[in-house]
Amino acid sequence: MLRYFLTRLAGAVPTLFIIVTLAFFLIRAAPGGPFDQEQTLPPEIMANLQRAYGLDQPMWTQYGRYLAAVLHGDFGPSFKYKDFSVTELIGQGFPVTFELGSIAMALALILGVPIGTFAALHHNRAADYAAMSLAVVGIAIPSFVVLPFLGLLFGIYLHWLPVAGWEPGSIRHLALPVVALALAPLSVIARLVRASMLEVLRSHFIRTAFAKGLPLHTVLVRHALRPALLPVASYLPPAVASIMTGSLVVESIAGLPGIGRYMVQGALNRDYTLVMGMVIIYSTLLIVMGLLVDLLYAWLDPRVRFER
């Protein structure tokens, strides 16, 4: 078990390395540089800037230096946000993005699993059809349409919630973005749980559990839930990825000071170090998610063994 986990962890290192390498050379292959402005800078100043940031060095030297710095936890200075290091920028924005994303994920799980179970229990009846129709809507309509619509309804017409903006610790400001982000994964989870629950409920051990005279909720919680959650576990990494990409637009619509905006802005500004920092943060998160899901699998299905 531990050995398997360590092997997987070791396997993640080359993946991350490939991603970092690709991103490093791709962004530098782009035309233009971080110090391009409307007015061209005098060549001496440009040369000084380039030297200060180490951009005058050969590409391979830059690459080597960057890798060495990252391994020491230093993502370098931002080229566009003067006086800020990438670590500071991401350190300030990340808690907001993380709060938004994790609440959305939690909401999707907390509502999606019961809705899916409920639909399965009412298979082919009105409740099932209602839940699954809503799920199609949730899957079909992207967050960047849902959020403005919610803002219009609850913010501008009903005045219940703020349309945009951010106050530390304010749940009200997070409510609409969280709902917009959670809707798609929630719907997918409800569908997955419904399908797997239908299958599980037909199996022999569930019939045995009912035959023993156990009440419905005991059968569901103690027997049916775990195996029915397996497909949800394998959906978690794509769900996290979709929440991450969704947060790029949701943060900008809702005016949240997260790190979402740095990805596109950074790439447009040729802010090499900032973009690299973002790529590293997001890829690491995804890879860690994949590892956690493996562990979750072992817990959900004891038949899963980690021998190779």
Add this chain to the structure above:
Amino acid sequence: MSTLIDDAARRLRANPAAMCALVVISSIVALTLIGPWFNPNGSETLDWSHVASQPAWAGAHWFGTDRLGRDLFARTLDGARISLAVGLVASAVSLLVGIGYGAVSGYIGGRTDHVMMRGIEILSGLPLVFFIIFLTVIFGRSVYLLFLSIGAVGWLTMARIVRGQTLSIRQREFIEAAVASGAGTARIIARHVIPNVIGPVVVYATLTVPQIIMFESFLSFLGLGIQEPHASLGALIAEGAGEMEAAPWILLVPGGLLALLLLALNILGDGLRDALDVKER
């Protein structure tokens, strides 16, 4: 084969939701094609007497105008046409690449198959969306790049499906007959394998159309899609989201159309999948 398609068509016709969706989609497509003929306003004409005006009969701005006095009905239809085109072309790209890759991997099998499938696994583990954002930012916002890059993401699932279909077809007698008659591997794949997997796979490709339209709108929303004066639905929604307090219709018209289109495409896709019962792998 033909009975398979007939059966599927019959099951699809028995599905009222899918048929409704089909009607909605056809209407939207028809509207994008013939709408401009009825609308006296062009999508790029600036009407300075109606700037950000509400939906009204006056000036024939049925869905209102945006901040520059451009007719929203015309612009939304323009955007929908672009979104649909991107959805179809990028799906076709992913279909082509996916069929080639999946058929080769599934037919040759063994180590080659193992390596090729491992490649797909690695690729689907990468945060591809970020690389596409990268590519579009770096290499400019050309339409072709948009098609290619979006298609490049879609082909992964497609290749898996084609491989699954190929694996079962490889066992059939007509393949054996082809091998016995001395046909080369490339010829067998092109002449015998692909024609036999293509039916269900093309239908399955319709499932990717809404995903691709959604993704293109996402890029346009970020300002990385098609450029002005053209705008796909995503860009129109981004514009509308900024104006929603003063002029909500600028958001509601394109947003509503995109929502309706994606919903209908998803329902139709689900119906097709149920009718054909295509399984991944």
